[in-house]
Amino acid sequence: MKNVLLIGVGLIGGSIALTIKKEHEAVIFGYDVVNKNCETAVSLGVIDKIAAEWKKHALKADLILIATPVEETLRIMDTLDSLSPAIKALVMDVGSTKHTIMQKAEKLSKNGIAFIGGHPMAGSHKTGVESAKVHLFENAFYMLTPVSNTPESRLNEAKEWLKGTKAKLLTVKPEDHDFLTGIVSHFPHLIASSLVRLAKFHSEDHPLVQQLAAGGFRDITRIASSSPKMWSDIVSQNKTHLLSLLHEWKNEMDTVITFVENGSQDELYDYFNGAKEFRDGLPVRSKGAIQPFSDLYVDILDKVGTLSQVTMILADAKISIINISILEVREGLNGVLRISFQSEEERDLAQQLLQKEDYLTHITL
Numbered sequence: 001m002k003n004v005l006l007i008g009v010g011l012i013g014g015s016i017a018l019t020i021k022k023e024h025e026a027v028i029f030g031y032d033v034v035n036k037n038c039e040t041a042v043s044l045g046v047i048d049k050i051a052a053e054w055k056k057h058a059l060k061a062d063l064i065l066i067a068t069p070v071e072e073t074l075r076i077m078d079t080l081d082s083l084s085p086a087i088k089a090l091v092m093d094v095g096s097t098k099h100t101i102m103q104k105a106e107k108l109s110k111n112g113i114a115f116i117g118g119h120p121m122a123g124s125h126k127t128g129v130e131s132a133k134v135h136l137f138e139n140a141f142y143m144l145t146p147v148s149n150t151p152e153s154r155l156n157e158a159k160e161w162l163k164g165t166k167a168k169l170l171t172v173k174p175e176d177h178d179f180l181t182g183i184v185s186h187f188p189h190l191i192a193s194s195l196v197r198l199a200k201f202h203s204e205d206h207p208l209v210q211q212l213a214a215g216g217f218r219d220i221t222r223i224a225s226s227s228p229k230m231w232s233d234i235v236s237q238n239k240t241h242l243l244s245l246l247h248e249w250k251n252e253m254d255t256v257i258t259f260v261e262n263g264s265q266d267e268l269y270d271y272f273n274g275a276k277e278f279r280d281g282l283p284v285r286s287k288g289a290i291q292p293f294s295d296l297y298v299d300i301l302d303k304v305g306t307l308s309q310v311t312m313i314l315a316d317a318k319i320s321i322i323n324i325s326i327l328e329v330r331e332g333l334n335g336v337l338r339i340s341f342q343s344e345e346e347r348d349l350a351q352q353l354l355q356k357e358d359y360l361t362h363i364t365l
């Protein structure tokens with residue numbers, strides 16, 4: 001029986017813990033600055049035990065998985081480096097940045113600590129172990145960044161631990177990693193947040209902005225609901241690439257301003273068409289990679305008991321609901337229920353059942 005120590009018992013750490021449990025004979029100890037998160041994780045069966053004195057557990061562990069925001073990861077790596085006697089475990093992380101973390105890992109490696117950086121390219125705007133799920137990483141890319149002198153055997157050990165994620169593992173250089181994720185993940189996050197802030201600013205004088213912010217706005221800004229701590233840490237650690245992208249974007253916006261000022265249909269058409277062609281050519285959505293939870297929207301009318309009727313229909317069919325919330329976005333309706341499911345299959349079945357009962361349902365809002 002192997003010993004695993006999970007530091008940071010949240011969405012990503014919890015999801016990986018579930019995949020390890022599925023694939024390995026291991027006891028999973030969890031430590032989190034917020035002890036309640038560990039209690040929740042035990043009650044959900046995500047971890048086996050709470051490691052209140054985590055440094056002691058670190059000495060006995062076969063695997064230490066750090067799944068905290070990336071600035072915390074650096075601090076935890078320093079603490080691991082300072083432990084005596086030196087730890088024998090393989091250490092891995094899941095942080096969204098890799099350059100700074102791997103610089104520190106090189107230092108740890110000189111002191112005999114085996115560290116392999118990791119970053120699953122799947123996740124969610126939701127945080128916390130309550131949202132952890134075993135299928136989160138299926139078919140998603142999972143980047144690994146070993147230190148320069150990592151023996152092949154250690155890399156294979158890391159891959160073996162991650163087998164249950166069913167992700168596509170690939171090895172990349174930390175610097176390349178931060179450049180690439182800067183473009184496809186970190187920079188879009190800054191833009192999504194800026195769009196929401198712009199809408200917020202105008203909503204002060206125009207309350208209808210909030211009511212009308214539906215379909216497209218919601219699609220492009222979903223990620224702005226993510227953890228501010230996670231993202232401020234990411235931006236601090238990927239500062240150079242992000243500054244360069246911000247300047248590029250400013251130039252791009254200057255070009256757009258010229259197109260709009262010129263009012264040239266051809267220039268505008270080409271601009272949109274160039275974007276559409278590239279977007280349409282992106283690989284088809286794979287489970288876990290882009291759509292971590294499948295949502296269904298259900299119009300609910302002003303009738304007593306509607307909410308419980310909807311949940312009863314789903315409970316009778318043994319369809320579990322990951323999350324449920326009421327959005328007030330459409331006039332003449334009480335609201336729209338947003339229900340999140342584990343998989344597209346469950347969502348589709350839920351849609352069929354609700355439509356049979358005359359509910360109006362939508363896959364997108």
Ligand SMILES: NC(=O)c1ccc[n+]([C@@H]2O[C@H](COP(=O)([O-])OP(=O)(O)OC[C@H]3O[C@@H](n4cnc5c(N)ncnc54)[C@H](O)[C@@H]3O)[C@@H](O)[C@H]2O)c1
Nearest residue numbers: 008010011012032033068069070072095096123124127128
């Ligand atoms: N959310 C995503 O989509 C996603 C995807 C891939 C990678 N990541 C990376 O995974 C890591 C975790 O993100 P998450 O989404 O699971 O966040 P989360 O908020 O769900 O979980 C993080 C957990 O770490 C705990 N924590 C914070 N500081 C700690 C410390 N010093 N010691 C112990 N525990 C501490 C928090 O209390 C929390 O429970 C981050 O580095 C993030 O960049 C996130």
Ligand SMILES: O=C(O)C(=O)C[C@]1(C(=O)O)C=C[C@@H](O)C=C1
Nearest residue numbers: 096120121122123124125185223
């Ligand atoms: O789906 C989301 O909510 C995400 O933001 C996931 C996402 C991404 O940008 O793709 C966010 C950060 C992680 O480092 C990896 C994945």
